[in-house]
Amino acid sequence: MEITDKDIEHLAQLSRLTFSESELSSFKGQFQSIINYVNQLQSVDTNNVKDFTIIKTLDELRIDESRESLSNELVTMNAKNKSKGAFKVPTVVE
Amino acid sequence: MIIEKSLLEVSEILKKGEISSKELTLECINRAKETSKYNALHEICENSAIKQAENIDKRRKAGESLQVLAGIPIVLKDIISYTESYTTCSSKFLKDYRSPYDATVTKKLLENGAVILGKANMDEFAMGSSTETCAFGVVHNPRNFDYVPGGSSGGSATTVALNQCFGALGTDTGGSIRQPSSFCGVVGLKPTYGTVSRYGVIAFASSLDQVGPITKTVKDNAIMLDAILGEDKNEFTSTSNTLDLKNCFKDSIKGLKIGIAKEFFEMGMDPEIQKSLDEVISFFKENGAIIIDVSLPNIKQALAVYYVLSSAECASNLARFDGIKYGTAPEKYEDLIDFYYKARTEGFGSEVKRRIMLGNFVLSSGYFDAYYNKAKRVQNLIIDEFNKAYEKCDVIISPTAPTSAFKIGEKINDPLQMYLNDIYTVPVNIARLPGLSVPFGLSKGMPIGLQLIGQKMSEGTLYNIGDFMERHFNKGGIR
Numbered sequence: 001m002e003i004t005d006k007d008i009e010h011l012a013q014l015s016r017l018t019f020s021e022s023e024l025s026s027f028k029g030q031f032q033s034i035i036n037y038v039n040q041l042q043s044v045d046t047n048n049v050k051d052f053t054i055i056k057t058l059d060e061l062r063i064d065e066s067r068e069s070l071s072n073e074l075v076t077m078n079a080k081n082k083s084k085g086a087f088k089v090p091t092v093v094e
Numbered sequence: 095m096i097i098e099k100s101l102l103e104v105s106e107i108l109k110k111g112e113i114s115s116k117e118l119t120l121e122c123i124n125r126a127k128e129t130s131k132y133n134a135l136h137e138i139c140e141n142s143a144i145k146q147a148e149n150i151d152k153r154r155k156a157g158e159s160l161q162v163l164a165g166i167p168i169v170l171k172d173i174i175s176y177t178e179s180y181t182t183c184s185s186k187f188l189k190d191y192r193s194p195y196d197a198t199v200t201k202k203l204l205e206n207g208a209v210i211l212g213k214a215n216m217d218e219f220a221m222g223s224s225t226e227t228c229a230f231g232v233v234h235n236p237r238n239f240d241y242v243p244g245g246s247s248g249g250s251a252t253t254v255a256l257n258q259c260f261g262a263l264g265t266d267t268g269g270s271i272r273q274p275s276s277f278c279g280v281v282g283l284k285p286t287y288g289t290v291s292r293y294g295v296i297a298f299a300s301s302l303d304q305v306g307p308i309t310k311t312v313k314d315n316a317i318m319l320d321a322i323l324g325e326d327k328n329e330f331t332s333t334s335n336t337l338d339l340k341n342c343f344k345d346s347i348k349g350l351k352i353g354i355a356k357e358f359f360e361m362g363m364d365p366e367i368q369k370s371l372d373e374v375i376s377f378f379k380e381n382g383a384i385i386i387d388v389s390l391p392n393i394k395q396a397l398a399v400y401y402v403l404s405s406a407e408c409a410s411n412l413a414r415f416d417g418i419k420y421g422t423a424p425e426k427y428e429d430l431i432d433f434y435y436k437a438r439t440e441g442f443g444s445e446v447k448r449r450i451m452l453g454n455f456v457l458s459s460g461y462f463d464a465y466y467n468k469a470k471r472v473q474n475l476i477i478d479e480f481n482k483a484y485e486k487c488d489v490i491i492s493p494t495a496p497t498s499a500f501k502i503g504e505k506i507n508d509p510l511q512m513y514l515n516d517i518y519t520v521p522v523n524i525a526r527l528p529g530l531s532v533p534f535g536l537s538k539g540m541p542i543g544l545q546l547i548g549q550k551m552s553e554g555t556l557y558n559i560g561d562f563m564e565r566h567f568n569k570g571g572i573r
Contacts, residue, residue: 014454016434033510038398046471074194078420090430
């Protein structure tokens, strides 16, 4: 399949990333060659194969009790914007 | 020189009291500063390391019987959380990030008395095979400054090879411990998935990531693995199976069945590596091992499977990097969505962006079944093929990488060529098996590693073969 500018723009939006014009053009070529390589998977017959899933069964659930956790100060120590022990974000709802 | 000793040797020297841990730590700090131009370390934790060393010296003086690792300087890849340092993942996004807690592996090393010397540079978020995507400059190969050390744990392999420390931890998602170990002439192990806790290790592709040691010798590697392994209630994928390494070194490989998969030879191997491989096969035969042909027909699909699955998981794991709770935050923005765009666009480097985009592509509606589900099914085929092969043999061997180290800048603009470096290592992650890289020769004057691939939880067997090779096989000038 051919990757179009529109595909890249859509993926950039899903990824919450912006690219300059020059980045976009070199990126498109690289992306196309990776997709072409990955397409070799389509030639493998997997009709009778199940998906590989990791399911770890829990013999017993842990007791639902409160445990010691990180302090508010530690949890928020890396935030650039904070207020009264909370993370501060731009207004979402007016 | 003391810094050239192995971890095991230096542990004996400390025990005898010929040197204190503080003196040893200062030697390592000096060495790290003298050789800083290689850029192996992002940070030296000088104050905390000296404090840890003094504490061990005090305990030793008081007559306490201490662990093998006690008082020995060790380096952590900068993806592993440690409260005494930054944890940057070699990304601009996390350049100021300090973890509020220690990773389980960090805790375990400290409980074993290790001195945490510093943090090693890496490919950004462990995405790369050359440590050229590190946001804080490229790391140079310890044997030739113009060459890459491999990646993504390039700083960890380099710091060990330069004798800045006696062992380092790396992480391996598709070869990131084994390939740099091969390029730098050191020993690296990717343990069986689930053996070592990933708690506090920043996630790249959670179903493939595993922490493991990089060391000067095979025995040193076993000492470090023994210290960090074990079930962790904080980590859902850690296994309760225990790995016993106590009697794994037998100094004999008699009767061991060593498998050779013809498909590995069809992948384009450097002629000098092929020659070393023939030599090591003869060596195994002369010493009583039995060479067995096995077949892994879908192994050539492993790299494509890897790029689909690892990118999908990367896109999911890195979605949480929004600049709100930690990391780069833009000064100016229009609204919350714009804030995310700016934080991520400024914070991530181009390889990380490429993988996030690829991941979102294979997960997006219309492509999910053709790529992600297809890759999961082919993963199952590959696992079955390994299981069948292990009905006939104990281990499978291959080179760790198709070539020795390449020049800085040679492959950075061609991602696919870069990815092809991992062609021998990714199948091991896909099948969740252990893989050990042991130096076994030179190609174009640079080190190459032999990869020993074992069944799940067979690290002891891999260590035994690796140690036997290290003692008795002529490796062409490698330590």
